[in-house]
Amino acid sequence: MIKRSLRAFCNFTRHPVIGMVVVAAFAFFVYRDALGFLFFNDPTGHFRWMEGRSIVSFFVSAWGHAYYRPLSFVLWKALHAVLDHHDSFLLHSLNIVFHAANCSLVWLLAYRLTKHRGCAFMAAVLFALYPFSYEAVAYVGAFVHPLTTFFVLATLVLYREAKQGANWLFYASHLTLVLALFTQESAVIAPFLFIAWELIERGRAFDRRSLTYLIEPLPFLALWLRVPKLPTAGLQPLHGLQENALHFLQAIVYPVAPLASTLVTHLGIGKAVALVITALAALLALYVAGRRARTRSFFLSLAWATFSALPATFFLESAYVSGSPRLFYLTAVGAALLWATFPLAFLRSGGIGRSLLAWAMVAALAWFSLDFIGCRLSDFAKTTELMRLMDETARTTPAERELVYVNLPFHFSSTGRGCAYSYLYGSAGAVAIPLYADLADFIAFNGGPRRQARGVVVREFQPGWATYGDETDLEGLRALLAKGQVYLFDFFAWEFFDLTANWLVSPQGAWEEGGHLRGNHRPGRAFCGEGRWPPEGNPLVGVPGAAGASLHRFPAPLQCRWQAGRPEGFPAGERSPADGLLAQGRCSARPAGDRTTCGPVSWTLHHRRRPLRSPNDGQASGHRPRWNPLCRRRCCPGGTPFALTLPIRFLRTGQENGVFVSF
Helix, strand or coil, X not given: CHHHHHHHHHHHCCCHHHHHHHHHHXXXXXXXXXXXXXXXXXXXXXXXXXXXCCHHHHHHCECCCCCCCHHHHHHHHHHHHHHCCCCHHHHHXXXXXXXXXXXXXXXXXXXXXXCCHHHHHHHHHHHHCCHHHHHHHHCHHXXXXXXXXXXXXXXXXXXXXXXXXXXHHHHHHXXXXXXXXXXXXXXXXXXXXXXXXXXXXXXXXXXXHHHHHHCCHHHHHHHHHHCCECCCCCCCCHHXXXXXXXXXXXXXXXXXXXXXXXXXXXXXCCHHHHHHXXXXXXXXXXXXXXXXXXXXXXXXXXXXXXXXXXXXXXXXXXXXXXXXXXXHHHHHHHHHHHHCHHHHHHHHCCCHHHHHHHHHHHHXXXXXXXXXXXXXXXXXXXXXXXXXXXXXXXXXXXXXXXXXEECEEEEECCCCCCCCCCCCCCCCCEECCCCCCCHHHHHHHCCCCCCCEXXXXXXXXXXXXXXXXXXXXXXXXXXXXXXXXXXXXXXXXXXXXXXXXXXXXXXXXXXXXXXXXXXXXXXXXXXEEEXXXXXXXXXXXXXXXXXXXXXXXXXXXXXXEEECCCCCCCCCCCCCCCCCCEEEEEXXXXXXXXXXXXXXXXXXXCCCCCCCCCCCCCCCCCCCCXXXXXXXXXXXXXXXXXXXXXXXXXXXXXXXXXXXXXX
């Protein structure tokens, strides 16, 4: 039964076109959710830069932009001319389609290299599920990476097919190389990839025609140096080169790279040493596997991965490389071919057991990669949800009101799924709104109205995530509330709260201090307690010194509002139940001796049932004891009650009385 199933599968994938179509469809299926993503991070800035520019201008000047990459802008400009807008579905489709096409070309390249369809399928699947490719595929701003890789792979495939006698394919390969150069400048390393393959490949005389691919990069580099553009970092210092090299080394040995974390934890050695030891052990095992498989794919794949890493290693800052996994996309071709060598040794050794072991290896790598990609795509889905929330608030806010967002996320890495980042180098999460971006562009290019918007950061709300906007204090926020529509972002609820509709803005001197709210709370239930106020100048009654005689003037039920504070005794640096949250409740008044009691006061707290963690630590919380904001001690989820005491400020607003808890 097993033999017949394997034979049927092999027969199905026997024709190259069938295998190429299957892996392309698989790659498209993996990233299908990205079709629903909106624009986030950089693309809106690119679209703004493109406005008013002609197609020809992209080739003669890149001023205002850091890179000279005209071809991707030409494609976007042409689509905009046809549709009259930038369509997020279509542009995400382009990324995924070119990724799927690259998977097909990797299949064909691996088949031509090893003459083994099973190995070709494995290499294509490993490339389709390469974990660090998620940004290049699901993020519109990284479109140049799958597009450049497509042209480089097409150039190599056409060149190899031309060696069979079709000369026109040789000239076509030079055309695709030119297209690759005008897509991204890193394509200048493509000729060295082809020459290295000619030198390493067994059983063939060196074809001098491969040297002709050095012709196009020379005039392109001269043009690239002369074209006006913003200055870039340039050649990196030795420390930066080392950091970048370690990032790419990790990307090459990605299946075993998480083991380096174990070495750091248990042996106490440095990160760099642990990664190098892990990588050398993995490369040695792959070399032995390549020898047993009687193929030179090990050297060819390693040469591809090494040469493709050189431009970013030498000319990009290490912080940029660390936060840009899209840079590893071209390297992924070499990494996929490299790791397909290991199961190939088992496939060629014969035997049903060894064949099953080979496929089990690929299945294990695929499972790990699918989980990793799914976690990263969930972060991108949260950014899309944020963009939709901004669009909704922009549509519902009157045009004459200034649109203000408080504590928008610039970058986040923890949205509740509990995804762990198991690598030593790099970063998890997603950039939602870059610090240099214009909020109006995010609203307009994602289908909302064209209107001005601004972001501010209010530290008194103690956000635990990286924020976007200019800093202001509570007094500055009150000024914004007086003239604008202000929305506070709550990271853990992932929603906006309309502060303008719920914040009582008082005249100067209308605030009176004193009192407290106190009560007990169990997770998942409403907070119920009592509020007590001193009788002196009782603002709820409006008659100085009145303790209870004028309570009939007190409107009941009273609307109680509170916003942003820290309970007494809550640990510094930990997120409290009141940080950045707002709730409403109702209370009725009754006399209590010489004090006025308003109770019971009840409201619902926004909170999570699991222990909270820092939004930027990128680590899963598991079941380790952490500070739960609904506890007064370290605890795991449960029904532990806590006592909440909040200082109060009272606001007198004429006929209506309100209570505002503010800090």
